[in-house]
Amino acid sequence: MTDTIFQAQLGRLSAGGRSILFTDARTANTFSDTPVSKEELTDIWELARWAPTSANVQPLRVVYVLSPDNRQRLLPHMHDPNRAKTAAAPAIAILAADLQFHDYIPRLMPFRPEMADMFTDDAIRAQAARFNATLQAAYFILAVRAAGLAAGPMLGFDSAGVDDAFFADTPLRSLLVVNIGHPGPNAWHQRLPRLDNDEVITWT
Numbered sequence: 774m775t776d777t778i779f780q781a782q783l784g785r786l787s788a789g790g791r792s793i794l795f796t797d798a799r800t801a802n803t804f805s806d807t808p809v810s811k812e813e814l815t816d817i818w819e820l821a822r823w824a825p826t827s828a829n830v831q832p833l834r835v836v837y838v839l840s841p842d843n844r845q846r847l848l849p850h851m852h853d854p855n856r857a858k859t860a861a862a863p864a865i866a867i868l869a870a871d872l873q874f875h876d877y878i879p880r881l882m883p884f885r886p887e888m889a890d891m892f893t894d895d896a897i898r899a900q901a902a903r904f905n906a907t908l909q910a911a912y913f914i915l916a917v918r919a920a921g922l923a924a925g926p927m928l929g930f931d932s933a934g935v936d937d938a939f940f941a942d943t944p945l946r947s948l949l950v951v952n953i954g955h956p957g958p959n960a961w962h963q964r965l966p967r968l969d970n971d972e973v974i975t976w977t
Contacts, residue, residue, distance in 0.1 A: 794918050801923035803957035809864040820916035826905040829881045832874035833909035834945055838865040850934035855927045862952035870906035872899055873944035910949050917953055925952035
């Protein structure tokens with residue numbers, strides 16, 4: 774039987790869609806009391822998981838912190854003023870890199886299972902895990918927006934403390950904490966400047 778590869782019809786995202794994802798979107802600093810359901814949180818990953826990683830290694834792992842007890846475990850490791858924002862967010866995601874991602878390569882690259890052997894070196898594997906999980910973290914933020922929610926990504930936390938609290942005796946290492954919910958009062962700060970095209974793009 775001949776395999777059929779589906780080719781999606783490429784199209785230009787509408788101005789409204791680009792606004793939601795990029796041009797008017799920004800980090801949320803406050804959230805309303807509206808709950809966020811597990812279905813909504815699952816929908817975020819259903820979108821984010823399709824974006825590319827090198828060799829399809831997919832090292833990102835997502836831990837949704839929903840219970841009051843686990844929230845209290847997380848809060849001491851957040852830096853001020855991120856602690857108060859995290860305490861008030863309806864949902865929190867800890868995004869982590871799986872340093873043992875290569876265990877999944879035979880399943881994720883079934884036509885080249887031997888690629889797992891390329892990551893037997895701990896340093897090479899850790900570098901690949903963090904690079905690709907960081908890519909996926911960016912996709913995750915866009916997926917939050919695409920799912921109709923606001924994202925508040927934060928690097929201001931004690932990653933070693935979070936790892937001890939949530940990932941002890943596992944190969945997971947925290948990268949980013951993302952508050953998720955519907956925006957509250959004064960959620961948006963004024964947009965900061967961006968570099969111009971001629972400061973970023975070089976034509977050769």
